[in-house]
Structures are given as structure tokens and as C-alpha cells.
Amino acid sequence: MMPRWIVPIVAALTLAMSVSAHAATIQITMENLVISPAETSAKVGDTIEWINKDIFVHTATARNGDWDVTMPPKKTVTLVLKKAGTVEYYCRFHPNMKATLVIAP
Amino acid sequence: MFVRLSAAIAAVSLLSSAALAQGAKPTDPQIAHIAYTAGVIDIAAAKQALSKTSNKDVKAFAEDMVRDHEAVNKQALDLVKKLKVTPEDNDTSKTLSKNAAAKLAELAKLKGAEFDKAYVANEVAYHKAVDSALETTLIPNANNAELKSLLQTGLKIFQGHEQHAEHVAAALK
Numbered sequence: 001m002m003p004r005w006i007v008p009i010v011a012a013l014t015l016a017m018s019v020s021a022h023a024a025t026i027q028i029t030m031e032n033l034v035i036s037p038a039e040t041s042a043k044v045g046d047t048i049e050w051i052n053k054d055i056f057v058h059t060a061t062a063r064n065g066d067w068d069v070t071m072p073p074k075k076t077v078t079l080v081l082k083k084a085g086t087v088e089y090y091c092r093f094h095p096n097m098k099a100t101l102v103i104a105p
Numbered sequence: 106m107f108v109r110l111s112a113a114i115a116a117v118s119l120l121s122s123a124a125l126a127q128g129a130k131p132t133d134p135q136i137a138h139i140a141y142t143a144g145v146i147d148i149a150a151a152k153q154a155l156s157k158t159s160n161k162d163v164k165a166f167a168e169d170m171v172r173d174h175e176a177v178n179k180q181a182l183d184l185v186k187k188l189k190v191t192p193e194d195n196d197t198s199k200t201l202s203k204n205a206a207a208k209l210a211e212l213a214k215l216k217g218a219e220f221d222k223a224y225v226a227n228e229v230a231y232h233k234a235v236d237s238a239l240e241t242t243l244i245p246n247a248n249n250a251e252l253k254s255l256l257q258t259g260l261k262i263f264q265g266h267e268q269h270a271e272h273v274a275a276a277l278k
Contacts, residue, residue: 032261055258093172094265095265
């Protein structure tokens with residue numbers, strides 16, 4: 001018999017698990033100074049995995065200031081999306097690298 | 106404008122004529138040496154700028170130069186080690202180093218906004234010259250596929266530097 005106080009915790013955990021089951025991990029590659037795909041669709045709660053295949057440091061910097069992620073050479077960095085919107089982002093060090101992330105609520 | 110343009114033309118013709126003066130096409134060990142030397146020169150120029158400038162844009166530009174050129178040169182060293190190639194000194198590398206030393210000495214005498222302008226103007230000209238040498242001489246003559254690919258990555262990143270330098274130069278006017 002489960003003590004009564006455990007029930008809401010179990011319920012909360014079950015809920016959290018079912019929510020995370022819906023969240024996706026989306027990969028975006030930075031290679032040879034190009035971000036691909038150039039446009040990605042995602043949802044709030046999804047995880048973006050930026051894979052930097054270059055020998056250079058890159059950033060994924062949102063033009064609206066929402067986030068600024070730095071990727072060391074040959075490393076992958078993740079970000080959980082928290083806010084909906086169409087976000088244009090670029091690499092601060094190599095501004096020719098540009099892409100768009102369309103985040104649905 | 107004219108001064109900058111003529112500096113660029115002088116630098117370009119210097120690079121290509123020095124390379125052509127050898128008569129034969131540069132070999133892979135020579136190409137590796139030229140590319141590495143070109144990187145070392147720009148890192149030295151950037152470090153001089155970092156020690157002299159107080160302009161935010163110039164500082165950010167110089168930091169980018171150090172970071173990117175060190176990354177390319179590290180990759181170049183790893184590659185020559187892997188290929189067991191010894192970079193070979195040559196007339197082009199020697200001319201590049203000699204001119205760079207003269208430029209460093211010239212810039213060392215300048216201060217403040219005068220230094221900033223001269224440094225950035227030289228960066229525009231220098232990257233133009235290096236990009237042109239990569240496009241017309243170094244990349245076409247590279248035999249090893251990995252060396253060629255690294256030079257192509259270098260060209261792409263240096264073209265970005267050239268644009269960046271042009272923006273900073275325009276903002277300094």
C-alpha cells in the first residue's frame with residue numbers, strides 16, 4: 001500500500017516522463033563554415049544539438065538575444081528551446097554563417 | 106582609398122611574382138610552408154594590434170584573427186605530421202616574412218586611431234593578397250587532397266576575414 005503523499009510525486013514523475021517523451025532532439029551541423037539545414041522547425045521543449053565539425057570555434061547567436069551558444073571545435077553543444085518564435089541566428093565569429101529556427105509553441 | 110588599393114595591388118603582385126619567380130610550380134612542402142607562414146604573419150600582426158589598440162571593433166577583429174589563424178595552423182601542423190611532409194622554406198615565404206617584419210616595424214611607430222586605420226587597411230590588403238595567392242597558385246598546385254581541402258577551408262575563412270576587415274575599415278573612417 002502506497003502512502004498517500006507518494007501519489008502526487010508518482011503522478012508528477014509520470015507526467016514529466018510523458019512530456020519528455022514528446023520532446024525531440026534535432027541535429028544541426030556546422031561544417032565548412034555552413035550551417036545546415038539553413039532552416040529548422042522545432043517545438044518548445046525540443047533539444048537542439050549543434051554539431052560543430054569544423055576546426056574553428058562557432059556560435060549560434062540569436063539575433064533577438066534569446067540565446068547565444070558557443071561550440072568549441074569538433075564539439076556538440078545542446079540547447080533546450082524554451083520560447084516560441086522564428087529566430088534568426090548566426091555565428092558571431094563568422095557572420096556569413098546564418099540560419100533560422102522556427103520554434104512552435 | 107588609393108593608398109589602400111595600391112597597397113593591395115603591390116601585395117598581390119608581390120605574392121604571385123615571388124611564387125612565379127621560382128619558375129616551377131610550388132610543391133606541396135613549399136605550399137604548406139607558405140600557407141603556414143602567412144598564418145604566422147597575421148597572428149603576429151593581430152598580437153601587435155591587441156597590445157596597441159583601444160578600439161573595441163579592432164580588438165574583436167584581432168582576436169578573431171588569432172583564433173582562426175591559430176586553428177588553421179594547428180590543423181596544418183597536424184596534417185604535415187600525418188603526411189610526414191617537412192614544410193620547405195622558399196622565396197615566397199621569405200619575401201612574405203621580410204615584408205611582414207617591415208610592416209610590423211612601421212606600425213609599431215603609430216598610435217591610437219592612426220595605428221587602428223593602418224592596421225586594418227593592411228589587413229584588408231593582406232587578406233586580399235593571401236586569398237588571391239590561394240585561389241590562383243596554392244590551391245591549384247596542391248597535389249595532396251587533404252592539403253588542398255585545408256587550403257580551401259582556409260580560403261573560405263580568410264574571405265570572411267577580408268569582409269570583416271573591410272567593415273571595420275569603413276567604420277573607422
